[in-house]
Amino acid sequence: xxxxxxxxxxxxxxxxxxxxxxxxxxxxxxxxxxxxxxxxxxxxxxxxxxxxxxxxxxxxxxxxxxxxxxxxxxxxxxxxxxxxxxxxxxxxxxxxxxxxxxxxxxxxxxxxxxxxxxxxxxxxxxxxxxxxxxxxxxxxxxxxxxxxxxxxxxxxxxxxxxxxxxxxxxxxxxxxxxxxxxxxxxxxxxxxxxxxxxxxxxxxxxxxxxxxxxxxxxxxxxxxxxxxxxxxxxxxxxxxxxxxxxxxxxxxxxxxxxxxxxxxxxxxxxxxxxxxxxxxxxxxxxxxxxxxxxxxxxxxxxxxxxxxxxxxxxxxxxxxxxxxxxxxxxxxxxxxxxxxxxxxxxxxxxxxxxxxxxxxxxxxxxxxxxxxxxxxxxxx
Amino acid sequence: xxxxxxxxxxxxxxxxxxxxxxxxxxxxxxxxxxxxxxxxxxxxxxxxxxxxxxxxxxxxxxxxxxxxxxxxxxxxxxxxxxxxxxxxxxxxxxxxxxxxxxxxxxxxxxxxxxxxxxxxxxxxxxxxxxxxxxxxxxxxxxxxxxxxxxxxxxxxxxxxxxxxxxxxxxxxxxxxxxxxxxxxxxxxxxxxxxxxxxxxxxxxxxxxxxxxxxxxxxxxxxxxxxxxxxxxxxxxxxxxxxxxxxxxxxxxxxxxxxxxxxxxxxxxxxxxxxxxxxxxxxxxxxxxxxxxxxxxxxxxxxxxxxxxxxxxxxxxxxxxxxxxxxxxxxxxxxxxxxxxxxxxxxxxxxxxxxxxxxxxxxxxxxxxxxxxxxxxxxxx
Numbered sequence: 115x116x117x118x119x120x121x122x123x124x125x126x127x128x129x130x131x132x133x134x135x136x137x138x139x140x141x142x143x144x145x146x147x148x149x150x151x152x153x154x155x156x157x158x159x160x161x162x163x164x165x166x167x168x169x170x171x172x173x174x175x176x177x178x179x180x181x182x183x184x185x186x187x188x189x190x191x192x193x194x195x196x197x198x199x200x201x202x203x204x205x206x207x208x209x210x211x212x213x214x215x216x217x218x219x220x221x222x223x224x225x226x227x228x229x230x231x232x233x234x235x236x237x238x239x240x241x242x243x244x245x246x247x248x249x250x251x252x253x254x255x256x257x258x259x260x261x262x263x264x265x266x267x268x269x270x271x272x273x274x275x276x277x278x279x280x281x282x283x284x285x286x287x288x289x290x291x292x293x294x295x296x297x298x299x300x301x302x303x304x305x306x307x308x309x310x311x312x313x314x315x316x317x318x319x320x321x322x323x324x325x326x327x328x329x330x331x332x333x334x335x336x337x338x339x340x341x342x343x344x345x346x347x348x349x350x351x352x353x354x355x356x357x358x359x360x361x362x363x364x365x366x367x368x369x370x371x372x373x374x375x376x377x378x379x380x381x382x383x384x385x386x387x388x389x390x391x392x393x394x395x396x397x398x399x400x401x402x403x404x405x406x407x408x409x410x411x412x413x414x415x416x417x418x419x420x421x422x423x424x425x426x427x428x429x430x431x432x433x434x435x436x437x438x439x440x441x442x443x444x445x446x447x448x449x450x451x452x453x454x455x456x457x458x459x460x461x462x463x464x465x466x467x468x469x470x471x472x473x474x475x476x477x478x479x480x481x482x483x484x485x486x487x488x489x490x491x492x493x494x
Numbered sequence: 495x496x497x498x499x500x501x502x503x504x505x506x507x508x509x510x511x512x513x514x515x516x517x518x519x520x521x522x523x524x525x526x527x528x529x530x531x532x533x534x535x536x537x538x539x540x541x542x543x544x545x546x547x548x549x550x551x552x553x554x555x556x557x558x559x560x561x562x563x564x565x566x567x568x569x570x571x572x573x574x575x576x577x578x579x580x581x582x583x584x585x586x587x588x589x590x591x592x593x594x595x596x597x598x599x600x601x602x603x604x605x606x607x608x609x610x611x612x613x614x615x616x617x618x619x620x621x622x623x624x625x626x627x628x629x630x631x632x633x634x635x636x637x638x639x640x641x642x643x644x645x646x647x648x649x650x651x652x653x654x655x656x657x658x659x660x661x662x663x664x665x666x667x668x669x670x671x672x673x674x675x676x677x678x679x680x681x682x683x684x685x686x687x688x689x690x691x692x693x694x695x696x697x698x699x700x701x702x703x704x705x706x707x708x709x710x711x712x713x714x715x716x717x718x719x720x721x722x723x724x725x726x727x728x729x730x731x732x733x734x735x736x737x738x739x740x741x742x743x744x745x746x747x748x749x750x751x752x753x754x755x756x757x758x759x760x761x762x763x764x765x766x767x768x769x770x771x772x773x774x775x776x777x778x779x780x781x782x783x784x785x786x787x788x789x790x791x792x793x794x795x796x797x798x799x800x801x802x803x804x805x806x807x808x809x810x811x812x813x814x815x816x817x818x819x820x821x822x823x824x825x826x827x828x829x830x831x832x833x834x835x836x837x838x839x840x841x842x843x844x845x846x847x848x849x850x851x852x853x854x855x856x857x858x859x860x861x862x863x864x865x866x867x868x869x870x871x872x873x874x
Contacts, residue, residue: 322824325846
């Protein structure tokens with residue numbers, strides 16, 4: 115807390131006034147980032163239901179003179195216009211996967227460490243809490259900042275709020291570097307693997323199973339596909355100094371018509387997570403080579419992102435965080451920034467392995483560490 | 495047509511009278527067996543909806559002095575009590591699989607042969623038509639006959655009308671030989687293969703597909719099961735002079751949770767049709783030996799039936815039909831008779847490969863030939 119910290123102009127009582135006439139939720143950003151995390155999580159915002167939380171964020175942000183507020187659907191943008199030489203985009207999604215009896219948030223202590231337990235704590239309201247707190251406190255950062263809190267990240271790519279904003283307001287995506295608050299154990303995770311999903315189909319000829327020799331069993335033909343998957347050794351690829359670990363997996367298999375019918379079709383749904391030195395086209399070509407006998411249909415494709423750690427701002431950020439950067443395995447929206455030519459990294463509290471888990475929980479130490487790292491860097 | 499043929503006592507006009515007060519359907523059994531087939535088919539009787547047809551059969555049968563009529567649910571029994579030395583059971587189911595725009599029946603000519611096209615023509619209203627016609631015409635057969643027309647054959651075994659009748663009226667299942675009118679191209683098909691279905695499961699550990707090395711992919715483990723199925727050479731087994739062809743097939747496969755999750759379970763649904771020299775227990779044991787690594791759950795089991803062609807009545811029947819008997823591959827209710835100690839064969843018009851087909855159709859020559867074969871035998 116220092117000269118850069120400003121007390122919010124909108125006091126709590128003003129909020130209480132509006133509360134009388136609507137079910138508007140109140141965010142108190144003067145609390146600690148851990149407490150803000152709890153507030154954010156307890157405003158349930160499963161994808162498609164982000165409006166109340168977006169409203170609360172917009173209301174809480176309004177009144178800070180150093181911030182210009184822009185609203186697009188359930189996405190809230192707050193940016194400084196200080197005329198700095200460089201601009202950084204710092205973003206986080208405000209939606210979560212479905213709640214599963216894991217709200218409201220509760221405090222937990224595990225082996226002496228304090229946690230906030232509940233849906234969204236890791237993915238990624240703790241990251242958003244840190245960003246909201248710093249957005250209002252950092253009145254005079256060393257760079258201009260465009261803060262983006264967006265909707266619909268946990269669902270189909272075409273609904274993604276960051277993608278929509280990029281289409282509606284490309285002017286907001288001017289920046290020299292971007293940070294996405296996805297959980298990364300409060301360390302920097304650079305880039306991300308790419309992601310393609312394909313359906314591999316085998317065909318046969320239907321018949322009654324009592325006279326199976328009349329037909330041709332499509333399920334019996336997936337043996338080669340499954341064996342190839344089981345025997346495949348995923349690559350570990352160094353890209354810009356970080357080692358990316360790939361994965362090639364069946365994530366679904368389906369075939370069969372009835373208990374007495376020889377099936378004429380079987381489908382294996384395959385997910386390939388590939389290192390960011392390979393394009394999605396190259397990844398798909400690799401799958402065609404691995405499974406030459408199958409019909410291949412691409413059902414999803416997303417490019418990876420190189421780490422982006424050679425940007426000057428990134429080097430400063432790495433120094434401020436003070437820990438060795440790691441590769442990001444999962445696909446995140448850093449790939450969108452990467453495709454727009456903006457180097458981007460993931461940096462947020464929480465263990466990614468706890469994202470979407472029913473026992474999702476974030477370490478309070480992680481939240482504090484993230485706030486410290488970002489603050490130190492943004493204050494120079 | 496000869497001395498054994500009796501003109502029905504119930505004339506058409508009597509039926510017309512009842513028609514005024516109900517939606518009762520009229521069966522005219524004085525017509526040819528092909529025409530009776532058409533009448534039977536046009537009274538739709540998908541499993542569970544047999545009442546109208548059972549009523550029509552009961553009404554048409556009532557009034558023949560040589561027949562005792564018994565009704566059990568939608569099953570109609572008609573039997574002679576002539577004090578003959580031997581008794582034969584002749585049975586057919588009156589239900590069909592669902593209609594699929596293939597009613598009403600129409601006449602078709604294919605490569606010069608005349609057919610009746612439509613649901614039920616093959617499976618098995620043509621067989622029932624022959625039986626109904628002979629039931630009322632054969633006043634003085636050489637053996638006593640128990641005719642059984644029953645419901646619910648095309649659905650789960652526990653609903654089967656023949657099974658229900660055997661439980662309710664075991665006294666009706668006294669017989670030296672049984673004929674089931676299932677389609678057999680107007681030849682004798684002896685016995686039937688047994689039938690078991692099992693679910694084979696593999697297990698793994700769920701994880702996010704971006705970090706697949708944390709999990710264990712259950713789909714990747716079905717490779718051994720599928721390869722074993724693909725490489726398996728089904729037996730061809732001679733039983734009582736007939737060669738039974740077996741079949742071992744995946745009839746379903748399912749696994750997967752979401753496009754980004756490593757699945758922790760995969761299930762292969764396997765159908766084993768086995769020759770009647772093997773019991774269902776032995777068949778299941780064979781599957782356990784083939785798939786030692788999988789969890790095996792038995793979901794259906796039905797014993798096969800030996801051909802039963804060494805019975806003296808069977809030898810006479812084979813001579814009357816005048817064609818070499820063949821094995822029956824599909825499971826039929828002959829197995830129920832076999833288990834009750836009554837030798838039983840399948841004998842009916844129509845190609846079994848057209849049963850349940852959308853272009854189901856029966857050759858009129860087959861219907862006539864079946865009527866001739868049964869009549870010749872029953873008149874000695």
